[in-house]
Amino acid sequence: MVENRPWLAFFTHLVLIVGVVIVVFPVYLAFVASTHTGADFLRGLVPLLPGLHMIENYSKMLFDGISTAGAPPLWRMMLNSTAIAVIIAIGKIVISLLSAYAIVFFKFPFRLFAFWIIFITLMLPVEVRIIPTFAVVANLGLLNSYVGLTLPLIASATATFLFRQFFLTVPDELMEAARVDGAGPMKFFRDILLPLSRTNIAALFVILFIYGWVQYLWPLLVTTDSRYYTVVMGIKRLAATADAEPQWHLVMAAAVLAMLPPVLVVIFMQRLFVKGLVETEK
Amino acid sequence: MQTKRTIFPNRVLPYFLLLPQLAVTLVFFIWPALQAVKSSFEREDPFGFRTTFIWLDNYTRLFAEAGYINSLSRTAVFAVLVTLLSMSLSLILAVAVNRVLRTNRIYTTLLVWPYAVAPVVVGILWWFIFNPTIGILPYMMRSVGIAWNPRVNGDHAMILVIVAASWKQISYNFLFFVAGLQSVPQSLTEAAAIDGAGPFKRFWTIVFPLLSPTTFFLLIVNINYAMFDTFGIIDATTSGGPNQATNVLVYKVYADGFLGLNIGSSAAQSVILMLIVIALTAIQFRFIERRVQY
Numbered sequence: 001m002v003e004n005r006p007w008l009a010f011f012t013h014l015v016l017i018v019g020v021v022i023v024v025f026p027v028y029l030a031f032v033a034s035t036h037t038g039a040d041f042l043r044g045l046v047p048l049l050p051g052l053h054m055i056e057n058y059s060k061m062l063f064d065g066i067s068t069a070g071a072p073p074l075w076r077m078m079l080n081s082t083a084i085a086v087i088i089a090i091g092k093i094v095i096s097l098l099s100a101y102a103i104v105f106f107k108f109p110f111r112l113f114a115f116w117i118i119f120i121t122l123m124l125p126v127e128v129r130i131i132p133t134f135a136v137v138a139n140l141g142l143l144n145s146y147v148g149l150t151l152p153l154i155a156s157a158t159a160t161f162l163f164r165q166f167f168l169t170v171p172d173e174l175m176e177a178a179r180v181d182g183a184g185p186m187k188f189f190r191d192i193l194l195p196l197s198r199t200n201i202a203a204l205f206v207i208l209f210i211y212g213w214v215q216y217l218w219p220l221l222v223t224t225d226s227r228y229y230t231v232v233m234g235i236k237r238l239a240a241t242a243d244a245e246p247q248w249h250l251v252m253a254a255a256v257l258a259m260l261p262p263v264l265v266v267i268f269m270q271r272l273f274v275k276g277l278v279e280t281e282k
Numbered sequence: 283m284q285t286k287r288t289i290f291p292n293r294v295l296p297y298f299l300l301l302p303q304l305a306v307t308l309v310f311f312i313w314p315a316l317q318a319v320k321s322s323f324e325r326e327d328p329f330g331f332r333t334t335f336i337w338l339d340n341y342t343r344l345f346a347e348a349g350y351i352n353s354l355s356r357t358a359v360f361a362v363l364v365t366l367l368s369m370s371l372s373l374i375l376a377v378a379v380n381r382v383l384r385t386n387r388i389y390t391t392l393l394v395w396p397y398a399v400a401p402v403v404v405g406i407l408w409w410f411i412f413n414p415t416i417g418i419l420p421y422m423m424r425s426v427g428i429a430w431n432p433r434v435n436g437d438h439a440m441i442l443v444i445v446a447a448s449w450k451q452i453s454y455n456f457l458f459f460v461a462g463l464q465s466v467p468q469s470l471t472e473a474a475a476i477d478g479a480g481p482f483k484r485f486w487t488i489v490f491p492l493l494s495p496t497t498f499f500l501l502i503v504n505i506n507y508a509m510f511d512t513f514g515i516i517d518a519t520t521s522g523g524p525n526q527a528t529n530v531l532v533y534k535v536y537a538d539g540f541l542g543l544n545i546g547s548s549a550a551q552s553v554i555l556m557l558i559v560i561a562l563t564a565i566q567f568r569f570i571e572r573r574v575q576y
Contacts, residue, residue: 008481009381013382015378016378020392022371023392026410029418098300098302106295117308128559129315129556132318132321135317136310136314152310214398214399214400232514235406236518255403259398263399270391270394
């Protein structure tokens, strides 16, 4: 810092602590609620300190689910969410790497056209064209399947643009040297380009994993079979029944479980996550 | 368009490389988007037996309908307030983090994780806090004499969804502001300090103008976020109610199309939304292209 002002340092920390409290408060409340029994809410106010029923509530949600809501146990939904998030992340990275490679390292007719087709899709979210996309998936017979859950979400271009930007910074000499040494395009891709993109791929994986995990509307439409429920959409079905009979403790346990995996990914992969985020958007 | 000085001479290979991306994009992106445009010009009878081409009827009807105008204005209010609230809070936090050198990693970690919470979960968390029977905020409100009930009061419902949506977006804006602040040259602020400018004056006259590219970028991203990514929040909390008070455009597309089965109108709404996103994206890209040339 430029100068030393104790009151300003104090004020700075105060602002940050208030900020952290605002950010943590809803989750703290959810956690507290998830450690009580349903009866504790009947008095009309949420308790502010954790109760004694944490293990009971969480194991009930994980292994039984709320039977009246017709929802499967949470472990199954979490497994689905993980599978879908991983498939989306890997799928996007693979097709984006390939197409970015084609666009940057080759010259061919329709290159600009292909680029624009991919470009149009940038940032056009599935929410906007939801009904026709649903119709396509239904006509292909992909409702209630992992393909139907993931493939339409793989079709977006952000990753392609990140890799394109990155490939453009790879020095030309590298490729010239590879060609002089007799490497074909796929060998160059595999042995030089992929290892160079390792950190970008990892950073992008973190972001896309979260993107896949938090999907809500799409799984809600595509799945009617509870075997394919994801935890994020399943939780809404739980919450819908929670108001009828007081089951907030169980809904909050489910909410905490649903946010745990992606939040842990962000916290542990923070460096990669930040790198990926700042690079994809700018 | 930019390309490499040297390229591989293959003629067929690039098409194979592009094939997966193009196939997925055409089937699940371009085709549905064209379908939306097509059905926005059609009317389907209630049983889906017959569709008739009706030109711009869906659009003119839409703009004649009070519900749509209401939804447009609600969306505008929602997007502007979410953007302002989350950006100003995160700017304050980012400036603060930038001042504390030793502990900023800890604070950053504590502030960034809401990025990973699903919007629908955010909705459920805040619905719980605002719940008129057991929520903590209505309880506190009652003690100062305000009957807080987002289930019947449209303004209360709007405040609820704005707070929830802003809360989620703080982490994202915060990260970009921190990145922006770190690229402000230290020598500039030091020079200003030697000239006798205090910390607040330095911020307004030097740091904030230099942050303007980041601010502009975040402005577009946040409007985009508030308009499209908040579907889960709305669905988990108010479902567009009470009395259409929180029925934002993206929720209305879903409600009219899937719940109301009014395909033509919903398609017309989709097309309008697509045009809005394309406009926002175009603005953003022009701006990024400019930045690259700096």
